[in-house]
Amino acid sequence: MNISVIGCGYVGTTTALMFCELGYQVVAVEKDSKKLAMLQQGKLPFHEPGIDSLLIKHLHRGSLVFTGDIEEGIAHSKIIYITVGTPSLPDGSSDLSFIEEVSRQIGAAQNDYKAVVIKSTVPLGTVDKVREWIGKAQKRPLPVDLVVNPEFLREGSALYDTMHPDRIVIGSDNPEAAETVKQLFHSMSCPIIVTDCNTAQLIKYTANAFLATKISFINEIGRVCDAYGANIEEVASGVGLDHRIGPHFLRAGIGWGGSCFPKDIAALINMGNNNGINLLIVQSAQQVNQDQIGYFIDRLEGELHGLNNKTVSIYGISFKPETDDIRESPALKVIAEVQRRGGTVAAYDPMVFDKHPELKLPGVRVARNMEDAWKGSDCFFLITEWDQFSKIDWGQVMQEMRTPLVLDGRNVLDARKLRSLGFRYYGIGRKTGIIHE
Ligand SMILES: NC(=O)C1=CN([C@@H]2O[C@H](COP(=O)(O)OP(=O)(O)OC[C@H]3O[C@@H](n4cnc5c(N)ncnc54)[C@H](O)[C@@H]3O)[C@@H](O)[C@H]2O)C=CC1
Numbered sequence: 373m374n375i376s377v378i379g380c381g382y383v384g385t386t387t388a389l390m391f392c393e394l395g396y397q398v399v400a401v402e403k404d405s406k407k408l409a410m411l412q413q414g415k416l417p418f419h420e421p422g423i424d425s426l427l428i429k430h431l432h433r434g435s436l437v438f439t440g441d442i443e444e445g446i447a448h449s450k451i452i453y454i455t456v457g458t459p460s461l462p463d464g465s466s467d468l469s470f471i472e473e474v475s476r477q478i479g480a481a482q483n484d485y486k487a488v489v490i491k492s493t494v495p496l497g498t499v500d501k502v503r504e505w506i507g508k509a510q511k512r513p514l515p516v517d518l519v520v521n522p523e524f525l526r527e528g529s530a531l532y533d534t535m536h537p538d539r540i541v542i543g544s545d546n547p548e549a550a551e552t553v554k555q556l557f558h559s560m561s562c563p564i565i566v567t568d569c570n571t572a573q574l575i576k577y578t579a580n581a582f583l584a585t586k587i588s589f590i591n592e593i594g595r596v597c598d599a600y601g602a603n604i605e606e607v608a609s610g611v612g613l614d615h616r617i618g619p620h621f622l623r624a625g626i627g628w629g630g631s632c633f634p635k636d637i638a639a640l641i642n643m644g645n646n647n648g649i650n651l652l653i654v655q656s657a658q659q660v661n662q663d664q665i666g667y668f669i670d671r672l673e674g675e676l677h678g679l680n681n682k683t684v685s686i687y688g689i690s691f692k693p694e695t696d697d698i699r700e701s702p703a704l705k706v707i708a709e710v711q712r713r714g715g716t717v718a719a720y721d722p723m724v725f726d727k728h729p730e731l732k733l734p735g736v737r738v739a740r741n742m743e744d745a746w747k748g749s750d751c752f753f754l755i756t757e758w759d760q761f762s763k764i765d766w767g768q769v770m771q772e773m774r775t776p777l778v779l780d781g782r783n784v785l786d787a788r789k790l791r792s793l794g795f796r797y798y799g800i801g802r803k804t805g806i807i808h809e
């Protein structure tokens with residue numbers, strides 16, 4: 373069977389490869405000519421472990437074709453997956469302009485029945501708009517079914533998550549169309565939930581909001597640990613052993629970022645507001661996350677007695693390790709806040725600056741290597757827990773920094789060792805207790 377995928381970012385490319393692995397013939401459409409050229413040559417426009425070799429395999433087999441010609445993509449299949457971006461607008465609502473553009477393109481190019489499957493994360497009610505956009509662009513009335521099939525992958529483990537999902541969610545107002553999409557996954561063994569479109573979309577938003585809330589919750593408890601000298605890791609593992617709560621997403625730190633949590637939480641709050649529903653818990657999770665940056669920087673400022681003439685070394689710019697994605701990265705917010713309070717910043721990341729030579733961070737000294745960033749610095753500030761930061765020679769760091777201050781935004785460094793070497797070390801909620809080494 374043939375499948376078309378429109379939009380080749382993280383989700384589109386992974387979806388295309390997942391369908392190839394399941395034995396389908398896929399045409400994937402990308403409008404950005406630079407990205408398209410890379411994909412056609414078997415090169416990924418983003419960093420994602422494991423995907424490169426699969427990309428080359430399916431390009432060679434001919435099971436995957438990338439094109440910039442949307443008409444070719446639409447003609448290829450009766451099933452068209454939409455995987456374009458849905459970024460935030462300033463009021464928190466979702467920018468649906470990419471979805472609208474693709475919908476109109478589908479309508480204009482359509483010459484027979486299509487099942488249009490929205491994999492992008494879109495607000496409830498979007499399906500009706502998509503139906504209208506497609507209908508208005510059609511040259512003559514043609515049948516179309518709308519299905520939603522939200523994506524739950526994490527960057528850094530995109531392929532694994534897509535091939536081994538906890539569940540597949542399919543929403544449609546037409547049971548036959550839902551069944552057609554369900555059958556695409558017949559070889560997968562996970563639960564498949566078939567429901568209406570709004571319910572399917574709300575499963576996606578609720579999952580992301582719940583995970584983000586879990587992190588904000590543990591971060592808030594981390595502040596209580598700091599105040600009373602309790603240990604957050606022990607609190608988290610003690611709580612997480614309750615199977616009703618579970619151990620995941622309880623790692624306290626500088627807060628959540630990335631291309632989806634911030635925008636999906638903002639969109640959910642916006643959907644509530646549009647209907648007079650004040651989503652207090654989700655709003656608080658968002659607020660705690662925003663305040664977390666200030667919580668760390670207040671500590672920094674206090675320890676250094678002000679940031680004027682001080683240099684802060686930022687370790688890790690991507691929003692999490694093993695990705696070059698800097699969308700809504702906490703590091704960028706930390707840099708802006710340090711600079712706003714008068715400090716100077718040096719930054720190191722093992723991947724971001726190599727992958728994005730175009731990235732400009734005004735006033736920031738970009739370090740060539742880890743050592744270069746800490747020399748003469750007043751604070752080693754870890755934001756992203758890249759593996760290589762766990763192998764640092766702290767004896768050397770002690771000799772080369774100006775002030776022996778370490779802030780650990782991910783609670784991953786060996787607190788006891790650093791303190792015994794003479795560093796003033798702060799994570800969150802790590803004052804006392806048995807710190808795991
Ligand atoms: N990035 C992630 O980890 C996850 C993202 N999602 C959702 O999936 C959607 C896509 O996310 P990403 O892949 O990160 O977005 P992205 O912005 O990285 O990629 C979208 C791609 O679509 C292309 N595009 C836009 N309009 C097009 C058109 N008319 N024709 C052809 N190509 C077009 C863009 O050039 C871009 O390459 C979003 O709604 C996001 O919320 C869901 C789960 C995980």
Ligand SMILES: O=C(O)[C@H]1O[C@H](OP(=O)(O)OP(=O)(O)OC[C@H]2O[C@@H](n3ccc(=O)[nH]c3=O)[C@H](O)[C@@H]2O)[C@H](O)[C@@H](O)[C@@H]1O
Nearest residue numbers: 523524525526527587621622623627628629630632691692
């Ligand atoms: O909708 C999406 O785009 C995706 O958003 C997240 O995936 P992702 O953004 O790739 O990254 P996560 O691993 O969830 O991490 C998000 C942020 O939370 C932070 N985090 C995560 C876990 C934790 O315990 N503590 C914590 O601070 C990470 O550092 C990161 O900044 C969800 O985990 C995916 O299921 C979802 O599909």
